[in-house]
Amino acid sequence: MGFHHVKKIPAITFFILSILSSLPAQAAVREYWIAAEKTPWNYAPSGKNLINPKDGLGVWGQSLIYTKYRYIGYTDGSYTTLLPQPEWMGILGPQLRAVVGDTLKIHFLNKTDQPLSMHPHGVMYDKDNEGADSGKGASVLPGKSYTYTWVVDKDAGPGPNDPSSIVWLYHSHVMSEDEMNLGLIGTIVVTREGKERSTSNPIPQDIDQEFTALFMIFNEENDEESGLKHAINGRIFGNLTGYETSIGERVRWHLVALGNEVDNHTIHWHGQTVLDHGRRTDVIEILPASMTSVDMIPRSSGDWLFHCHVNDHMMAGMSTRWQVQNKK
Amino acid sequence: MGFHHVKKIPAITFFILSILSSLPAQAAVREYWIAAEKTPWNYAPSGKNLINPKDGLGVWGQSLIYTKYRYIGYTDGSYTTLLPQPEWMGILGPQLRAVVGDTLKIHFLNKTDQPLSMHPHGVMYDKDNEGADSGKGASVLPGKSYTYTWVVDKDAGPGPNDPSSIVWLYHSHVMSEDEMNLGLIGTIVVTREGKERSTSNPIPQDIDQEFTALFMIFNEENDEESGLKHAINGRIFGNLTGYETSIGERVRWHLVALGNEVDNHTIHWHGQTVLDHGRRTDVIEILPASMTSVDMIPRSSGDWLFHCHVNDHMMAGMSTRWQVQNKK
């Protein structure tokens, strides 16, 4: 939590003073340094089908490594020390965090060879901070940087029926469809005011653990089946690892999707159910750009499947495992 | 609001007296005169891609004008004076309004060359007033008229977790799939009893403004891509205009879809989020015949995008703009 910079706001001149003035004193400015970088990406680093080893990787294993563009987090403006992120985040960019009332200041450096941007869902911005369409931040040229200011107002926070934190997507939005497919995707988690552990640690007090999962079919070869990577956080056939928890933990799952007409996914956990806005289920329906957060407390130990329940997607490797240990 | 006829009900002989007898005294009979008409329709009247002018209209611009069949509202039974409707309604038929307890009396005149009907969602009817399947109103021949009586009972009104008004679709249902594609689509908005501004004005007191959006891919050329018009209220590439509001207004969005397997849409606003049954989001998932109503209070001025977040749909022009002015 100490990896992004947090500043208390003593007095601030800002484009929406009227909103900020009603916020509690501890409102913070949270700074992130994020670079867009070209990097090789392996959809299945083990080279294996870890779900059903005998079946192999099928046509989807013909080629596993592709050049992707990713959002990479750094600890400061020297862009030298990586923001650590857990293995299960896969291809996702850094998970930005804020409490309602905070401001996010995102220093974006485009280290790639094409114009890119960062467009956030949920948070408040003016046209120059939209990271899309028009305005100064809509297109950041190769080698250039831009600082986005996003206000985390009440309308960016959990609604009355939401849990204590909710998830938003951010993604590049110059040629939006292409850039999401390139891998320029991340998430923002916003905690309800007063529910954060502390000003420096915005994770809610009422959860012990958080996982994020992006269900998206990357299209690597112009619609050829072998290039349709049915991925969870950019990994296929069980190659996403690290969803590890224990019985009794209060676990929040942030679920998102992006993509195309075929990206209608039904996220299913074996071994435990979730509470989805007061509804009990073990299958969550998502479509491109869906964002939802659901809760569970694991009750049965095991090495459980976690997969999309759409037949063709299952067969194409859109599955991995989550592990539940006995009580710590 | 004075454009449809409202009659107080003093005493009424009706097919469901038992229900009406329990309604408050101010229950109204609301009359509408609606004709089905053949009319040319232009999916992009400007002839331009108003979202990304440089990109043009692509294959979808090869042909823009088609003959559609539409529901056209008139002020009375002479069918001469048009019911005015805002530009943003596009291809939609008149938005019918009622308060729980009211009765809708719809005088339908088929001015086209094929049998048509009006089938409503939500409201109460008997077989002759279903506008579908069998019964007297199931098929109204060319040149003929039929009066539908629809009872707006409690089960047609908002549920306990709904906002103060909800939206229902109506559409022709002789050869239902064909006729929806022809453009024979409209909406009914039902206000919770006691939440209306007055008997003559059923709009809820707790909102300042209302918009309706139909996300639907019209199929004009037997599945040829150039004829697949990825439209919002029948307009593509920013050609739907008039979604104009101001900071601080209480705005309700009535969202509907119709169509086929590809009509899974994810409606996204730039610039502001919505409350969807207590859930905070800026993306609403809809499938064919989905109907949902969500609320927002605009917080940031700008000329914002409003689009489907499915990649292919965005690229095919399923987007437009909504404008937020500074406070009035």
Place this chain on the structure above:
Amino acid sequence: MGFHHVKKIPAITFFILSILSSLPAQAAVREYWIAAEKTPWNYAPSGKNLINPKDGLGVWGQSLIYTKYRYIGYTDGSYTTLLPQPEWMGILGPQLRAVVGDTLKIHFLNKTDQPLSMHPHGVMYDKDNEGADSGKGASVLPGKSYTYTWVVDKDAGPGPNDPSSIVWLYHSHVMSEDEMNLGLIGTIVVTREGKERSTSNPIPQDIDQEFTALFMIFNEENDEESGLKHAINGRIFGNLTGYETSIGERVRWHLVALGNEVDNHTIHWHGQTVLDHGRRTDVIEILPASMTSVDMIPRSSGDWLFHCHVNDHMMAGMSTRWQVQNKK
């Protein structure tokens, strides 16, 4: 209700004693005997399009009878007397029932020629009782039997915003996609503790009638259109019969789907609306493995349509009727 065996639990040695110990005294062990069997299945036993007789069955009528694999319920371990089930259940396996706190003991006999299993959603199990992936119950060989023990804990029951009972799917999960398509599908209904009529009758007190509907396109001929049976409980073009109720009855609909990318269905009733978690609608959106339960009290008598609102699905026969009689 007397067809499955119910045992009171006096003292039980079980893999999760800690959970059971907190359950009320009347917790029951409910036993079912279910065989998987190969059997011919007719998608339209009448041989007719009962919705629009003049239109016929189209390409989908070229072949109506296929060999399916089904879950068949028996009254005891002799597997001789069938568990009765209503006509409207169609191809579905027996509807298992439990109250939160109960344990389900499922004696599964594989009478077919290939390895199969029973994998449940929602309920609590250890790896040997998952009926999937690995563990003793993951693959039951032809001629063999296996007894699954599923614990119906609080996380298998209705959430705070759910009605008094909710539905879960169960299905075979050796080669999951193939076996669901073969017809190996059933449902479990779990009633909130204290809401059951009695220990021997777990149906909730607050409803009078229950229907279950599976919307799924069976794929009988390797994606050939004629073999894509757009079915409700395995019947097409109105051939599912028995959804019969009366005005004023409290009716719960358990809605489920399974299948593929095209199995995004929008379930629509003519004649009445439903309450879906406090939301009023007459269209429920489901994707593969969606499971949801909604309530209605019929208000208008008639022989009403019940269908998927996706155009191609309607045309392919994904519709039937439900009948509302006048008050009993």
